Amino acid sequence: EAGVTQSPTHLIKTRGQQATLRCSPISGHTSVYWYQQALGLGLQFLLWYDEGEERNRGNFPPRFSGRQFPNYSSELNVNALELEDSALYLCASSSDRGGIDTQYFGPGTRLTVL
Amino acid sequence: AQSVAQPEDQVNVAEGNPLTVKCTYSVSGNPYLFWYVQYPNRGLQFLLKYITGDNLVKGSYGFEAEFNKSQTSFHLKKPSALVSDSALYFCAVRDASGTYKYIFGTGTRLKVLA
Numbered sequence: 174e175a176g177v178t179q180s181p182t183h184l185i186k187t188r189g190q191q192a193t194l195r196c197s198p199i200s201g202h203t204s205v206y207w208y209q210q211a212l213g214l215g216l217q218f219l220l221w222y223d224e225g226e227e228r229n230r231g232n233f234p235p236r237f238s239g240r241q242f243p244n245y246s247s248e249l250n251v252n253a254l255e256l257e258d259s260a261l262y263l264c265a266s267s268s269d270r271g272g273i274d275t276q277y278f279g280p281g282t283r284l285t286v287l
Numbered sequence: 288a289q290s291v292a293q294p295e296d297q298v299n300v301a302e303g304n305p306l307t308v309k310c311t312y313s314v315s316g317n318p319y320l321f322w323y324v325q326y327p328n329r330g331l332q333f334l335l336k337y338i339t340g341d342n343l344v345k346g347s348y349g350f351e352a353e354f355n356k357s358q359t360s361f362h363l364k365k366p367s368a369l370v371s372d373s374a375l376y377f378c379a380v381r382d383a384s385g386t387y388k389y390i391f392g393t394g395t396r397l398k399v400l401a
Contacts, residue, residue: 215391
């Protein structure tokens, strides 16, 4: 069974540009979570999507947004990129709506903002 | 407010010795607790979780964790460390307030010395 996949692996942008990151959950999983892992800051919760709807978001500005498609894959969009947006962005999926099921993580997208 | 603390940034242990990575939590209601491991340039891999029942939880790669309600701790343990266990370890708690957020600790880097 395929795990969570993310693309691209690496993404290099300049300040002010927009970045789009993609995530495909494990087959059968309906919930997708996005996290930012900046150097030395651990994992910061960004967004949670379930059944196509945004269920919750972390303490990030509105320029961080996303969506979930009917096939449960998801996109994370970051507008007006800033240098401090440089980080590893991790996507995770689970099979129940924010319940006690385990989150399974993808390998991440390394975003570098120059 | 829900929180997770990993008081040690780094733990060093000799190969063959027992290891402990500490985690304490603060959460309203019953806690759902998780441990994940992250190898360099990789996403997080699930190790084990505590939902209910036996306080000693056994997980992948010979790891186990003990839930201690009175001390609000969920320390990760392994009887005999391997060099290959060297990685970044994250403790997480599922927010029980209904928002279903997962809160991660800042991570502990485990270094097993040959």
